[in-house]
Amino acid sequence: MKRTKVIDALKRTDFGSEITVMGWVRSKRGSKGIFFIALNDGSTIKNIQIVGEDQNFDEETVKLITTGACLRVVGTLVESPAAGQASEVQARQIEVLGTCDNTYPLQKKGASWEYLRTVAHMRPRTNTFGAVLRIRHNMAMAIHTYFHQHGFFYFHTPLITASDCEGAGNMFQVTTKNLYDLRRDDEGKIDYSDDFFGQQVALTVSGQLEGELGATALGQIYTFGPTFRAENSNTPRHLAEFWMIEPEMAFYDKQDLMDLEEDFIKYCVRWALDNCRDDLEFLNKMVDKTLLERLEGVLKESFVRLPYTEGIEILQQAIKDGKKFEFPCEWGDDLASEHERYLVEEHFKKPVIMTDYPKEIKAFYMKLNDDGRTMQGTDVLFPQIGEIIGGSVREENYDKLMAEINRRGMETEKLEWYLDTRRWGSCPHAGFGLGFERLILFVTGMQNIRDVIPFPRTPKNCEF
Ligand code: ATP
Ligand code: MN
Numbered sequence: 188m189k190r191t192k193v194i195d196a197l198k199r200t201d202f203g204s205e206i207t208v209m210g211w212v213r214s215k216r217g218s219k220g221i222f223f224i225a226l227n228d229g230s231t232i233k234n235i236q237i238v239g240e241d242q243n244f245d246e247e248t249v250k251l252i253t254t255g256a257c258l259r260v261v262g263t264l265v266e267s268p269a270a271g272q273a274s275e276v277q278a279r280q281i282e283v284l285g286t287c288d289n290t291y292p293l294q295k296k297g298a299s300w301e302y303l304r305t306v307a308h309m310r311p312r313t314n315t316f317g318a319v320l321r322i323r324h325n326m327a328m329a330i331h332t333y334f335h336q337h338g339f340f341y342f343h344t345p346l347i348t349a350s351d352c353e354g355a356g357n358m359f360q361v362t363t364k365n366l367y368d369l370r371r372d373d374e375g376k377i378d379y380s381d382d383f384f385g386q387q388v389a390l391t392v393s394g395q396l397e398g399e400l401g402a403t404a405l406g407q408i409y410t411f412g413p414t415f416r417a418e419n420s421n422t423p424r425h426l427a428e429f430w431m432i433e434p435e436m437a438f439y440d441k442q443d444l445m446d447l448e449e450d451f452i453k454y455c456v457r458w459a460l461d462n463c464r465d466d467l468e469f470l471n472k473m474v475d476k477t478l479l480e481r482l483e484g485v486l487k488e489s490f491v492r493l494p495y496t497e498g499i500e501i502l503q504q505a506i507k508d509g510k511k512f513e514f515p516c517e518w519g520d521d522l523a524s525e526h527e528r529y530l531v532e533e534h535f536k537k538p539v540i541m542t543d544y545p546k547e548i549k550a551f552y553m554k555l556n557d558d559g560r561t562m563q564g565t566d567v568l569f570p571q572i573g574e575i576i577g578g579s580v581r582e583e584n585y586d587k588l589m590a591e592i593n594r595r596g597m598e599t600e601k602l603e604w605y606l607d608t609r610r611w612g613s614c615p616h617a618g619f620g621l622g623f624e625r626l627i628l629f630v631t632g633m634q635n636i637r638d639v640i641p642f643p644r645t646p647k648n649c650e651f
Contacts, residue, residue, distance in 0.1 A: 190259075194230035199264055199274060206264045206276055208235055209284070211312060212256045217241070224252060224278075226260065229311075232318050232469045236267065239278040248281060254294055255287035255312070300638050307642060308651045315474065318466035319631050319639055322459060326626060327411070329458035330432055333451060334409045339434060342401035342408035344394030346415075349386055350601060357417040358389035359427075390415035393620060394433050396552075396605050399581060402435035402616050403608045409434040411623075419646050423635040424524070424573065426624060428644040435618035441563050441580050444617040445540050448567050448576050449490045452538075452626075456482050459630045467630075475632030481570065482630065488537040493530070495544045495561065501534055502526055521548040524573035531568050539568045551591050554580040565619070572629050578619025585609040 210228030
């Protein structure tokens with residue numbers, strides 16, 4: 188079954204050689220006893236043209252060459268007379284490996300994103316999803332390469348956990364208990380002592396707390412894995428199962444952290460421009476005409492570094508000048524995505540790293556500023572997306588951290604292992620979380636997060 192991949196066949200110039208290609212028929216047309224097949228094998232957005240003469244093939248075979256059918260073609264590589272392609276294949280032998288009749292759900296061009304989600308098991312065969320999925324792979328490679336080259340260690344944090352990262356999101360419980368026959372104690376509480384782990388556990392909402400253990404031992408680590416949040420927010424930017432990248436660095440202060448956030452995102456965007464050119468050009472043509480411009484724009488600009496308090500002032504001024512927002516934005520409010528996008532897309536017209544948030548809207552582990560009311564968060568806000576990174580300097584002082592934990596009335600019983608990092612050899616450190624799919628949204632220009640992951644999981648949807 189030796190074959191030449193289409194991506195390689197299109198680069199070959201040894202015209203006259205025999206070649207075998209395999210792939211799926213994108214389209215077939217014919218005239219005057221000659222047929223032309225556009226064949227795609229997923230290695231590239233580009234198709235290779237197969238040319239054949241009807242008289243050289245039996246009629247039955249030619250009839251089976253329909254859109255979506257899978258073929259093995261043996262022939263001669265020839266220089267193509269057609270514009271936009273160097274080579275094509277003059278077919279000598281065609282075998283239909285898999286037929287495809289007219290019930291094929293991707294028969295018609297221009298199907299809606301919503302329709303394609305209902306056939307998510309087949310949509311990788313479309314041009315757009317092929318492009319998105321190749322870019323997704325490339326972004327994963329960019330991320331591992333970046334961290335590896337910068338001396339970070341890939342650190343594996345657990346997916347099943349008894350810690351809840353302080354309500355970063357609602358959790359999916361994991362149990363082997365018989366849900367039809369739950370034993371309860373005298374107070375009506377479920378008894379987990381006979382559950383698989385002997386306690387209540389769930390799928391992780393963030394690997395950060397465990398990541399901090401890695402950073403305070405290895406210096407610099409990153410995680411890259413699935414993350415689960417049972418949030419009932421049906422938005423174009425939230426999934427119940429998504430992938431998160433969480434670097435955590437010892438001896439980083441706020442400045443170091445912001446520099447890393449900016450450098451890292453720019454590296455990923457540059458990687459896409461350098462390695463995914465054909466797919467980006469396709470998406471720029473078919474999905475979002477400003478995509479390439481926006482990607483190149485991000486590389487040129489320095490990200491604005493904006494304290495939350497100044498951000499609120501800008502938003503208040505905008506309201507005075509007649510701007511209407513759906514949600515309030517007084518000092519102390521968590522910014523809604525409309526506010527984030529106003530700052531990024533209309534006010535500054537470039538990415539913003541927002542810093543120093545009120546402590547009431549941020550997590551317990553963030554480092555408190557001397558003003559006693561703001562914390563050293565450093566979220567990155569992006570055009571089209573809103574929050575793409577959530578980051579912060581961590582509170583390394585045991586007493587201050589405990590004071591915040593007590594102020595919030597949190598139980599420390601299940602956090603002792605985390606507090607140990609501050610008990611013994613505590614060190615200044617910082618980190619952030621990047622939502623992988625939000626990065627893919629930005630890099631592809633796609634509008635809905637359901638369309639940048641092969642199998643999206645959202646409320647009431649867990650197909651395939
Ligand atoms: P948001 O406010 O957008 O819901 P968050 O503040 O809850 O996000 P964090 O806990 O800071 O998110 O998580 C870090 C990053 O993970 C976010 O900046 C975002 O890129 C990504 N992220 C968070 N929740 C989701 C989700 N449900 N689906 C996809 N990505 C997510
Ligand atoms: Mn956040």
